[in-house]
Amino acid sequence: MAKTNKTKYALLGVLSLMSGSGYDIKKFCDSSISHFWNENYGHIYPVLQKMEQEELITKQVEQTEGRPSKNVYSITEKGRKQLEEWLMLPVEPEPFRSELLLKIFWSANIPVENIIEKFQQIKKESEETLSRYLEFENLIKTKNENASKKILVLWLTTLNYGKHSAEAKLKWCEETLKNLEEIKDL
Amino acid sequence: MAKTNKTKYALLGVLSLMSGSGYDIKKFCDSSISHFWNENYGHIYPVLQKMEQEELITKQVEQTEGRPSKNVYSITEKGRKQLEEWLMLPVEPEPFRSELLLKIFWSANIPVENIIEKFQQIKKESEETLSRYLEFENLIKTKNENASKKILVLWLTTLNYGKHSAEAKLKWCEETLKNLEEIKDL
DNA sequence: GTATCCATGTAACCAGTTACATGATTGC
DNA sequence: GCAATCATGTAACTGGTTACATGGATAC
Numbered sequence: 001m002a003k004t005n006k007t008k009y010a011l012l013g014v015l016s017l018m019s020g021s022g023y024d025i026k027k028f029c030d031s032s033i034s035h036f037w038n039e040n041y042g043h044i045y046p047v048l049q050k051m052e053q054e055e056l057i058t059k060q061v062e063q064t065e066g067r068p069s070k071n072v073y074s075i076t077e078k079g080r081k082q083l084e085e086w087l088m089l090p091v092e093p094e095p096f097r098s099e100l101l102l103k104i105f106w107s108a109n110i111p112v113e114n115i116i117e118k119f120q121q122i123k124k125e126s127e128e129t130l131s132r133y134l135e136f137e138n139l140i141k142t143k144n145e146n147a148s149k150k151i152l153v154l155w156l157t158t159l160n161y162g163k164h165s166a167e168a169k170l171k172w173c174e175e176t177l178k179n180l181e182e183i184k185d186l
Numbered sequence: 187m188a189k190t191n192k193t194k195y196a197l198l199g200v201l202s203l204m205s206g207s208g209y210d211i212k213k214f215c216d217s218s219i220s221h222f223w224n225e226n227y228g229h230i231y232p233v234l235q236k237m238e239q240e241e242l243i244t245k246q247v248e249q250t251e252g253r254p255s256k257n258v259y260s261i262t263e264k265g266r267k268q269l270e271e272w273l274m275l276p277v278e279p280e281p282f283r284s285e286l287l288l289k290i291f292w293s294a295n296i297p298v299e300n301i302i303e304k305f306q307q308i309k310k311e312s313e314e315t316l317s318r319y320l321e322f323e324n325l326i327k328t329k330n331e332n333a334s335k336k337i338l339v340l341w342l343t344t345l346n347y348g349k350h351s352a353e354a355k356l357k358w359c360e361e362t363l364k365n366l367e368e369i370k371d372l
Numbered sequence: 373g374t375a376t377c378c379a380t381g382t383a384a385c386c387a388g389t390t391a392c393a394t395g396a397t398t399g400c
Numbered sequence: 401g402c403a404a405t406c407a408t409g410t411a412a413c414t415g416g417t418t419a420c421a422t423g424g425a426t427a428c
Contacts, residue, residue: 005387006285013292023407036287043388045409068396068407087296091286091304093311099192100277101222101344106199108337110273115340118277125279149369151294154301157362158287161355168354169347176343183335191415209379229416231381254379254424 007047008056010037012075012083015057019074022048035133035162048073056082112184116177123173130166133159193233194242196223198261198269201243205260208234221319221348234259242268298370302363309359316352319345 010033014025022044029039048071051057056079062070075083100122107115137159144152196219200211208230215225234257237243242265248256261269286308293301323345330338 006283006288007387009292010288013288016292021407022409033288033291036282036284036291038281038283040389041408042390042410049409068394070407083292084295087289087293088300090307091289094285095224096222097192097224098222098347099280101347102192102196102199102219103273103277104340105219105222105344106195106202106269107273107340108334109270112336114274121276148294149372150298153365153369154290154293157365158291160361161284161287161358164354164358165351168350172347172350175346179339179343183339186335193415207379208381226417227380228382228418235381254422256379 005047007039007043008051009083009086010039011044011047011051012056012079015073015075016080016083019072021070021072023070025073033158035136036158051079055079112180116180116184119173119177119180123170123177126166126169126173130163130170133163133166137163191233193225193229194237195269195272196225197230197233197237198242198265201259201261202266202269205258207256207258209256211259219344221322222344237265241265298366302366302370305359305363305366309356309363312352312355312359316349316356319349319352323349 010029011025014020014028018024018028020028022041025048026039026041026044029037048057052059052073055076057073057075060072060074062072064070103118104115137156140152140155140159144155196215197211200206200214204210204214206214208227211234212225212227212230215223234243238245238259241262243259243261246258246260248258250256289304290301323342326338326341326345330341
């Protein structure tokens with residue numbers, strides 16, 4: 001069984017909230033789900049075309065004065081149904097691949113100082129990530145006061161995942177740095 | 187800049203510990219780094235061939251009675267050097283994509299009961315993952331008593347990452363379940 | 373006699389990234 | 401005058417997965 005194309009559902013998700021062009025969709029993604037999902041034009045445009053053929057979305061060309069013409073896509077009933085079917089399905093376990101852990105695992109011959117540097121860097125990045133999440137949380141809470149409680153809970157849940165995993169990473173770095181300092185002088 | 191082929195380094199890593207065939211390498215991966223890295227034959231064999239051409243590894247054909255012939259690969263000096271160069275480099279931030287979070291984000295029209303079920307399942311999986319890590323930790327500690335302290339620390343560090351993130355996921359599930367129960371009857 | 377292990381490989385395919393190409397408008 | 405924004409797309413490429421093909425040996 002071939003891997004299902006999840007980009008399709010990401011785009012359908014955006015179009016279930018609003019009609020828009022590939023460009024609009026990309027912007028929306030960047031400002032809302034970028035902490036766990038990214039898309040790039042080179043993929044968005046062909047997938048939109050394919051979805052139009054499958055009648056999951058429809059296209060309307062919009063001409064504005066002195067602007068490049070815009071292909072505005074809207075989700076169809078069929079599209080909405082397919083999205084919901086997918087959403088109802090249980091989540092498949094996602095294979096996890098980490099370059100970081102791979103490097104650590106094979107670092108027996110690398111100077112401990114180099115490994116320590118790496119962990120200091122990762123620790124710093126985790127701290128930054130964490131504070132970005134906290135900021136973003138406030139933004140969501142204040143900007144969406146009139147959104148439904150359910151949507152708010154769902155959106156905060158995705159954020160909360162980020163917070164928990166950044167915190168976990170941070171703790172891991174601290175523990176590891178302690179362990180590495182211990183073996184530094186052996 | 188094209189994405190660098192990390193499978194190459196995974197295979198070089200294994201071959202830096204031991205010479206072996208594609209089959210051996212796969213077995214090793216499955217039993218040691220499978221909690222953060224996976225490889226499959228369809229990728230291993232062609233990459234091994236390519237690496238041989240680049241002189242990072244050498245091949246020796248081994249014939250045993252009543253066995254399929256075996257291509258035993260060994261790492262060369264050049265291969266060892268390339269591996270170490272890569273290991274010394276700082277870790278690039280890894281783009282993160284989560285189908286789970288994508289589904290949650292778009293679940294505004296999905297019954298809360300369905301979402302709750304998903305989280306119960308994920309919680310269960312996290313608990314299982316966590317206990318597998320704990321078992322594996324004991325295994326590593328007892329089985330590698332005579333390994334160098336450094337290697338032990340490195341290996342346990344990769345495991346520890348898994349433990350921390352499984353714990354974080356568990357906590358996240360519990361919090362989310364509480365939140366979902368609250369909005370269930372709205 | 374059946375399932376699993378040992379062992380290697382290819383072909384088809386899909387997802388996703390990067391670079392390239394174009395060009396007008398708006399804001400500084 | 402320059403950078404950024406708006407806007408769409410294609411081509412080349414890479415990485416990775418799955419399915420297919422083969423076949424003897426061993427363990428139950």
